[in-house]
Amino acid sequence: MEGDIVQMGAYIGAGLACTGMGGAALGVGHVAGNFLAGALRNPSAAGGQTATLFIGIAFAEALGIFSFLVALLLMFAV
């Protein structure tokens, strides 16, 4: 085991940043689940809303990707 404390901090930080992805997972699941719940109640209106579904998923997912990016920056750029 060798290396300095800065590197250790970077690795721990990268690991912690990955917990942010759990939040994104919750968000995406929430969007998709609510879409399905709504779609089953009114299936005729569901087809026109798939674009909205994907926009919602994209916005929720972007924040998870940000935490992934922070992890990558800590691993490779710090």
Next chain:
Amino acid sequence: MATEAQGAAEGGLVFHPMDQFMVKPLFGDGAVGIFTLTNVTFWMALTVLAIFGLLVLGTSGRATIPTRTQSIAELAYDFIRKMVEDVAGKDGLVFFPYIMTLFLFILFANILGLLPMAFTTTSHIAVTAVLAMLVFLTVTIVGFVKNGAGFLGLFWVSSAPLPLRPILALIEVISYFVRPVSHSIRLAGNMMAGHAVIKVFAAFAPMIVISTGIGLVVTPLSILAISTIYALEVLVACIQAYVFTILTCVYLKDALHPHH
């Protein structure tokens, strides 16, 4: 950052999962300059050639009853045209060629990047940031040209109570300028993450050679995981191209009709 020799000596990964994203010159081992032919430019050229093959060669017959290639090209055209019309409105159709170009380039770059040994051009933030900045600049310029100072009404939510409006304006301004960042990082991050995950499992796959005991379990599992994630990646490649273009349409709608 684990180097190759260090990883092999400790019994870890023999190759680094991020190695696949390295930009290398096509010929020789020289430094990469602005005009060097690299694997990025090679796969970008292949992307453009593939689009050319589908759209120009595929539809050159102009058959009334389309061939399979021609109907794929027509489906893509109809799909994007309908999306622009639905999301950005009738006056957004001026930008249809631009949005069609964006969609096809990203879709083909994503799908070509899934070929084994291929290089995913869209996994680099440098590539997607240029695409996203162009969208951002287009939207901003179009917004000011079409509406003049009225474009600033986008930030002034007139349906909200008056004391709340300055705070909302601040939030709207921040979210407006974060758009190119999230727009580009979403695409690059999704592509990069999926390919890195495949590579991580690929590093576990030859475990059966290293230690047969644990390898009998790990190797089939990781090969199964690679296949499953690959299938997911095909889906993600298409969805991310779709998401990038539909967000472009949403931003264009803001520029053309800025009032809430």
